[in-house]
Amino acid sequence: MITVDLNRVDIRELNQRLHDQNGDDGRTPWRIVGPDGRHSIAVGLDATLTVTVEGHVGYYCAGMNQHAHVTVNGHAGPGLAENMMSGTVRVTGNASQGAGASAHGGLLVIEGDASSRCGISLKGGDIVVGGSVGHMSAFMAQSGRLVVCGDAGAGLGDSIYEAELYVAGSVGGLGADCVEKDVTDDHRTRLTQLLCRAGIDADAGSFRRYGSARTLYNFHVDHAGAY
């Protein structure tokens, strides 16, 4: 176990030490204490490291993550795990706006609530939220899955492309071109597997599925030449 106290080591030094592990198999776990809401903790990791942050983090924690497994025992500020490529990021508390934005791959688990714009422009990652998500979540989401065990705020999935959205609770309103879709046995099986992988205890049978109606301008073949 390598312990780094952010009251003694600044963020650049911490992140450089983590980047120095790139290409390593990362057998030694890292423990980061004293985050006190600081920004950009454990950003840009590219190794199969296990990193645990003890406390609340600020903006952009675990952004651009590849391969690493980052756990925050606390709440996270805006932009958690933005543009994640692979690996896992877990927050035991709540996350602020834009969690998992533009994630290409990997798994983001928020055990509490996420606020607005969770999974905005999602490009292939999986996001599982134990609580609820705020407004405009999965806006323009292109691929991947957003699973919400609580409620979703207004404008869910506005202008969505091919991402899959699952919500167990109520939806404050669907965004433009987002519609409810059937849940097949295949969907339920894959959802059960995802919930299991996320360590979230929820019944896959209790979720409703939402996705694109594919009726907006960009979905019409007549407009293909405009792109």
Place this chain on the structure above:
Amino acid sequence: MCGIVGLFLKQESLEPSLGEWLEPMLVAMADRGPDSAGFAIYHDPAPDGALKLTLYHPDAGFDWEAIAEGLGTAFAGNVNLHVRVTHAVMVVNATESEARAWLRRHFPDVRITSVGAEIEIYKEKGLPDDVAESYAIRHLTGSHALAHTRMATESAVTTEHSHPFSTGRDLCLVHNGSLSNHNRLRSELERHGMTFQTDNDSEVAAGYLTHRMAEGASLEEALQSSLDDLDGFFTFAIGTRDGFAVLRDGIACKPAVLAETDQWVAMASEYRSIAHLPGASAAQIWEPAPATVYAWSRN
């Protein structure tokens, strides 16, 4: 981008610690707003019938005694004067309109930053760290305080454009965001007789709340209607005589964190400002929901 913080103490016994806890809250937001800083503090109530004014003049050597003497002569009785850098607090035996008229006639260069029984508002250009140091914020005592660090977007970097803005007696507002309909709204409010000291958008928000409350709305009602009448982005923290309130617009892209223990309620743009408070790690912490008024008071 700006930084805003608010700290409300639930117990009178904690009041000696207010400044000591507030200073690092303000300084932690310095990189969200390095242009200028300001704060409003509630303490030392004026006696019944008296009025507490905070006055500002850019000249640090300004002769505040002359104003105190003049006010004392005009309105019978000693004026309690306390000078703090470019600001002076005076407790006078006059009504607000009398005091304003007298100052306008005799000292038109002096600006009133706050009026009430307990509120004092100080603001200054420069790094928040320097402002905190020169005003010795750590030694201040009181029941609650709001503070602001400014990164100017809508108007010039001057002390006048800095926050907090007074929104009426013992009321003030700090704002993170920008309003897009402030010119039209300012004109409408001017038609109702309001005057503004700057072209700043946040001053219009403050003026709007003052106007709505003068029409009879409660603070909560005024905040609720601001959601319809203000166009733009905002997180507001509003100080009242015995508490404070927080409101974010419906889009809620300007950050805010609330934290509460049985000793205090704190609001800040970021958790960094709250982390140092005693008991913060065990506090209930949440992000205020969009278009929702949160308010605390001791009564």
